Amino acid sequence: MSADATHSAPPLRIVFAGTPDFAAHSLQAVLKTRHQVVAIYTQPDRPAGRGKKLTPSPVKMVAQAHQIPVYQPINFKSDEAVAELADLKPDLMVVVAYGLLLPQRVLDIPRLGCINVHGSLLPRWRGAAPIQRALQAGDSETGITIMQMEAGLDTGPMLLKLPLTITDQDTGGSLHDKLAILGAHSLTQALTQLSDGTLSGEVQQSDLATYAHKLSKEEAQLNWLDHADNLARTVRAFNPWPVAFTVVNGERVRILKAIAEPAVAQIHSAPGTVISKDRQGIIVQCGTGQLRILELQLPGARAQSVNDFINGGKAGLDAGTHLESPEPVTPSR
Numbered sequence: 001m002s003a004d005a006t007h008s009a010p011p012l013r014i015v016f017a018g019t020p021d022f023a024a025h026s027l028q029a030v031l032k033t034r035h036q037v038v039a040i041y042t043q044p045d046r047p048a049g050r051g052k053k054l055t056p057s058p059v060k061m062v063a064q065a066h067q068i069p070v071y072q073p074i075n076f077k078s079d080e081a082v083a084e085l086a087d088l089k090p091d092l093m094v095v096v097a098y099g100l101l102l103p104q105r106v107l108d109i110p111r112l113g114c115i116n117v118h119g120s121l122l123p124r125w126r127g128a129a130p131i132q133r134a135l136q137a138g139d140s141e142t143g144i145t146i147m148q149m150e151a152g153l154d155t156g157p158m159l160l161k162l163p164l165t166i167t168d169q170d171t172g173g174s175l176h177d178k179l180a181i182l183g184a185h186s187l188t189q190a191l192t193q194l195s196d197g198t199l200s201g202e203v204q205q206s207d208l209a210t211y212a213h214k215l216s217k218e219e220a221q222l223n224w225l226d227h228a229d230n231l232a233r234t235v236r237a238f239n240p241w242p243v244a245f246t247v248v249n250g251e252r253v254r255i256l257k258a259i260a261e262p263a264v265a266q267i268h269s270a271p272g273t274v275i276s277k278d279r280q281g282i283i284v285q286c287g288t289g290q291l292r293i294l295e296l297q298l299p300g301a302r303a304q305s306v307n308d309f310i311n312g313g314k315a316g317l318d319a320g321t322h323l324e325s326p327e328p329v330t331p332s333r
Contacts, residue, residue, distance in 0.1 A: 009195045015090040015110070016059075017041035022180045023096035024058040026117050029184035030094065033191060037068055039088050043099050044072045076106050085109055092194070094187065095149060104151050112194065114149040117183045119176075120212070121145060121161055123204040126154035127212035131179060132172045134212075135237035138229070142166055142175070144183045146190040148201050155209075157201025160190045171239040217242045221326045224272035228260035228289030243297075246272075247324040248317065256303055257295035274321040279307045282317050 012035040016027050019042050030037055040063035048055035056064070063070045073081040086109050093114040095102070107114050120130035122145040127133075134142040143163040150156040164182055166175065193199035220242040222231050235244040235258045245252045261283070269275060275283040281292040297303040298314070309317075 009197075011035045012091040012112070012191065012195055013038050013089065015039045015041065015085065015088055015093045016096075017093060017098040017100075017102075018059045018096035019043040019057045019099050020097050021058045022119070022176060022183065023098070023117075024062050025180040025184040026094070026096045026187050027059055027062050029188050030191070031062075031066060033188055035191060035195075037066075038090065039069045039071060041071050041073070041085075041098065044074060075100060076103055082106060082109070092191075096183065096187075101153075102149065107149055107151065115159065115190065115194075116147045116149050116154070116156070117187050118145045118147055118154055119179045119183065121163060122147060122154060122158055123206060123209035125212040126209055128214040130212040131175050132212075132215055132237040133210075135166065135170060135172060135175060136230075136233050138233055140166055142179070144179060144186040146186055155204060155206070157203055159199050159201050160186055160193070162186045162189075171236045173240045215242055218326075220244050222246050222255065222291075222323075223325045224284065224323060225287040225325055228286040228291045231286060231291050232258050232260040248321065251299050253299070253317070254297040254303070255293055255295070256297060258291050258293045261290045261292050270322075272323040272325055274317055274319055274323065276319050277306070277310070277317055279310055281306050284323060 014030060014035050014037050016030060016037050017040075018024070018027060027037070027040070040059060042057045042059045042063070045054040045056050045060070047053065060070055060072075071084065076082055076085075082105055085106060090110040092112045093110045094117070095114055096117040102114065118130065119142070120134060121141070121143040125133050125142075131142070141163055143161060145158050146160040147154065147158055148156045162182055162185070164178060190199060215238070220238050222234065222244055224231075224246075235255050238244045239256050244255045246255060247253070269285045271285055271287045273285045275285055275290060281294050282296075284291045284293065293306060295303060295305050296309065298316075304312070
């Protein structure tokens with residue numbers, strides 16, 4: 001029998017709040033501990049697929065498989081929603097990518113407060129998209145922070161931090177999957193220490209904080225005036241969503257894999273010009289350096305390597321082709 005199973009402290013009554021697959025990993029880990037998950041909070045079912053059928057979140061599906069009561073309030077503005085949570089008498093609320101900001105009166109309900117599993121080494125990358133922003137910025141390391149929640153956005157005391165190296169091959173998808181596993185492991189470790197009374201918080205240094213803005217489809221258009229290294233990192237960070245793209249003759253071409261290369265000295269082409277196309281890739285001039293596109297997706301077609309694109313005999317993206325850059329954005333007043 002494990003040390004956790006023979007622990008003298010009573011098991012914690014936990015309310016788990018989360019929505020996507022990232023959170024489902026943590027929920028499954030908690031369900032394997034001695035602690036009792038008394039209820040699940042998750043976002044309301046959303047339309048999905050071609051038929052736009054209402055679909056439960058990954059967390060809700062785990063809850064249903066384990067016959068755990070599920071609550072799906074739109075928010076916690078009503079007294080009824082807050083009272084419903086209070087009636088559960090939780091010792092602790094675990095929040096993982098829930099998608100709702102919790103007001104102070106909700107944070108105050110559990111005896112031990114609310115803890116959050118966050119996909120970065122706080123205070124770096126507070127906010128909605130820490131995984132992708134770390135990749136896009138060229139960080140060499142990220143990780144998981146277990147944080148005591150407070151009213152501010154990802155500003156609470158740090159209870160536990162576990163690092164993870166970012167490799168040159170990582171994409172937004174691969175890093176998400178690694179951090180989902182690490183997050184689940186970190187959470188169970190934190191629960192053990194919390195029930196032991198050996199978990200203490202470290203105040204964040206706010207002057208070191210960076211903000212991970214929510215991803216948008218619009219920002220996924222590659223700006224060929226940029227440095228090739230930055231564009232290559234954006235391609236990796238935005239795979240599998242929202243997926244980097246460029247515009248050719250008014251049509252979007254999605255770019256799923258690319259690498260940066262130094263510029264060839266004798267070539268003096270405008271940024272966005274296709275320099276060459278062969279089975280090793282499509283080379284595009286950037287503001288600094290060049291980007292070699294290795295995998296792409298044409299409108300209405302499947303994703304394919306450049307080699308398969310050439311084998312398919314489709315015309316386009318030949319040397320001299322111009323790829324559009326996004327229009328400059330005028331800052332709002």
